[in-house]
Amino acid sequence: MNRLFNEQVKVILYADDVKKASTFWQSLGFIEISFEELDGSQVAEVAMSETSTTHLVIYDRAFIQKNDDEATEPSPALIFGSDDMISLYKKLQTVDVQLGDLTQIGEEYIFNFVDADGNYFVVSGK
Numbered sequence: 001m002n003r004l005f006n007e008q009v010k011v012i013l014y015a016d017d018v019k020k021a022s023t024f025w026q027s028l029g030f031i032e033i034s035f036e037e038l039d040g041s042q043v044a045e046v047a048m049s050e051t052s053t054t055h056l057v058i059y060d061r062a063f064i065q066k067n068d069d070e071a072t073e074p075s076p077a078l079i080f081g082s083d084d085m086i087s088l089y090k091k092l093q094t095v096d097v098q099l100g101d102l103t104q105i106g107e108e109y110i111f112n113f114v115d116a117d118g119n120y121f122v123v124s125g126k
Contacts (some may be wrong), residue, residue, distance in 0.1 A: 015117050043059055
């Protein structure tokens, strides 16, 4: 049976300032795959590495609202995985980011953080 989906996942985020949002993700260790001007608007794509199968595509919120008023409903919730939760949490403590408490649930750790546009993200792992 042919697979209809591949392993590439792109998640759309909406930002008030696309460059600032891209810089935020880069400060967390992501790399900028592309940054473009499209129809008077900016679009950035970032990923955890050049070979990552998951990318975040950041669109200008005002541009999207003007052109498609249904597109900027709340962003999907993302759960990132980590194999070194303690080091990641310590790294985020050094970055200008709102950071939730690191909590242990069984053998897993979990915490959340908020980006410059108020989007919440969860990280879980060991």
